[in-house]
Amino acid sequence: MADRDFDIVLFGATGFTGQLTADYLARHAPPGLRWALAGRNRGKLEAVRDKLGLPYLQLLSADAGDPASLSDVARRARVVITTVGPYLQYGAPLVAACAEAGTDYVDLTGEPEFVDRMYLQHHETAVRTGARLVHACGFDSIPHDLGAYYTVQQLPADAEITLRGVVRSGGMASGGTIHSALGQFSRARQMKTAYADRRRKQGKPADGRSSRAVSGKPHRDPVLGYWLLPLPTIDPIVVARSGAALAPYGPKFRYSHYAGTKTLRYAAGGAALVTTLAAAARVKPVRNFLLGKVAAGDGPDEAKRAKSWFTVDFVGEGGGNTVRTRVKGGDPGYTETSMMLAESALCLAFDDNPTTAGRVTTARAMGDNLLARAGRWPDLRDPLTKRSSAPDGGRDAAGVRIWPDIDQASVFRGPGPGRTHDGTPESIDEGHLIGSPPPRLGLRGVSRKILMGDSWCPGQESNLRPFA
Numbered sequence: 001m002a003d004r005d006f007d008i009v010l011f012g013a014t015g016f017t018g019q020l021t022a023d024y025l026a027r028h029a030p031p032g033l034r035w036a037l038a039g040r041n042r043g044k045l046e047a048v049r050d051k052l053g054l055p056y057l058q059l060l061s062a063d064a065g066d067p068a069s070l071s072d073v074a075r076r077a078r079v080v081i082t083t084v085g086p087y088l089q090y091g092a093p094l095v096a097a098c099a100e101a102g103t104d105y106v107d108l109t110g111e112p113e114f115v116d117r118m119y120l121q122h123h124e125t126a127v128r129t130g131a132r133l134v135h136a137c138g139f140d141s142i143p144h145d146l147g148a149y150y151t152v153q154q155l156p157a158d159a160e161i162t163l164r165g166v167v168r169s170g171g172m173a174s175g176g177t178i179h180s181a182l183g184q185f186s187r188a189r190q191m192k193t194a195y196a197d198r199r200r201k202q203g204k205p206a207d208g209r210s211s212r213a214v215s216g217k218p219h220r221d222p223v224l225g226y227w228l229l230p231l232p233t234i235d236p237i238v239v240a241r242s243g244a245a246l247a248p249y250g251p252k253f254r255y256s257h258y259a260g261t262k263t264l265r266y267a268a269g270g271a272a273l274v275t276t277l278a279a280a281a282r283v284k285p286v287r288n289f290l291l292g293k294v295a296a297g298d299g300p301d302e303a304k305r306a307k308s309w310f311t312v313d314f315v316g317e318g319g320g321n322t323v324r325t326r327v328k329g330g331d332p333g334y335t336e337t338s339m340m341l342a343e344s345a346l347c348l349a350f351d352d353n354p355t356t357a358g359r360v361t362t363a364r365a366m367g368d369n370l371l372a373r374a375g376r377w378p379d380l381r382d383p384l385t386k387r388s389s390a391p392d393g394g395r396d397a398a399g400v401r402i403w404p405d406i407d408q409a410s411v412f413r414g415p416g417p418g419r420t421h422d423g424t425p426e427s428i429d430e431g432h433l434i435g436s437p438p439p440r441l442g443l444r445g446v447s448r449k450i451l452m453g454d455s456w457c458p459g460q461e462s463n464l465r466p467f468a
């Protein structure tokens, strides 16, 4: 692709996450990176460029509703980053343009229906042209996908593996994220149909292995000590796809995904809030009312982001061993997300990745290279290879350090009883939620906090204060 004008084009550079991504690229671009900003509003793009202090940066005019402008962007770039969402509303024409032009593509979608539809419509074209279509390159789903990728490699090769991931976070959502989530909540039926169609078309792994996301049930985790609620986000779908594509996940891989909280009260409150919001989003006037409360382009300021955090704990069991790992970081939705997105694009542009094409997950497309970028960050692997045996025959814990502002790897030294979790294999579409009266929150607080899951954060009463 030496003939392309740019290594990377960032589409949506004027939005909340787009500006953070531009800022990350400006600060971390390798020398000589040829990159450009794209968007529909020239004045706004110039303002972003001025803020970056990079007057030479080229600006490309592109509108999600103008396929010719998107084709032009796709043909001139080696990798296109897009933060133009909701993706169900705006995303498809750019995926089509990149698939057709053989251009690598990364986005931030957390909308399963969009990902399934793009597979159905553009995977074959992308395989033909060599384009790598990598969705969900932010908090959805890199910590989960790479964390799972890393954890299964700590278990014996060829073992059947059961893995669970438990997310906890404290942070707030941007307007764009809330618009995307409400849009997807309102389309449960269409999401199910796209999921079934995609699974039918995709089929099972050719090598006879089996990989599935399973929903599990609400329960108290005997290893981690948290109350767990099944979390039917896009993440378990992505992890299961990586499991289907990659042999280290073993002959039979089962992944379940949960929100974790230290007390049952928060688990119940969180579940009730999500159920209520998901139901409300299906009623058009209510959805429009909620959308009217949060402006696109809006998001948590730097001070709020600095206080935000996330952890994802993994417990993997296979071949008689139990391994625990943790991915952790700061503000999941924006600071870390913009870093993950930009690093994914840089990884596709410059690293020697496995040969892939079509719709591929982050672990499949970039696995070790993206982990290495995440842990430039030297001692990522060492503590893991040196772990000791736990008394019950399980393995002591391992730490995964993902993004650079994490000070040190988290190494657990728990008893690790090595029990299997209680999940009954079921479709992830049918997550069980438990109910109780929701905590009292202001409307904006409810929607933002539910979407970021922080009403489930244990011992954080302050998280449940109404949004000011």
Ligand SMILES: NC(=O)c1ccc[n+]([C@@H]2O[C@H](COP(=O)([O-])OP(=O)(O)OC[C@H]3O[C@@H](n4cnc5c(N)ncnc54)[C@H](OP(=O)(O)O)[C@@H]3O)[C@@H](O)[C@H]2O)c1
Binding pocket: 011, 012, 013, 014, 015, 016, 017, 018, 039, 040, 041, 044, 062, 063, 064, 065, 083, 084, 085, 086, 087, 090, 108, 109, 110, 138, 139, 140, 141, 174, 175, 176, 177, 178, 180, 181, 295, 296, 297, 298, 299, 332, 333, 334, 337
């Ligand atoms: N999964 C994750 O981890 C994660 C995290 C963060 C964000 N996200 C997702 O990322 C997306 C962006 O979020 P955000 O908060 O940054 O949104 P935002 O601030 O509302 O930004 C949206 C961007 O899209 C642009 N845009 C809208 N319509 C367009 C059109 N017709 N043509 C060209 N550009 C158009 C906007 O341009 P103008 O400035 O010209 O309006 C703006 O640059 C959302 O879908 C959100 O869900 C996901």
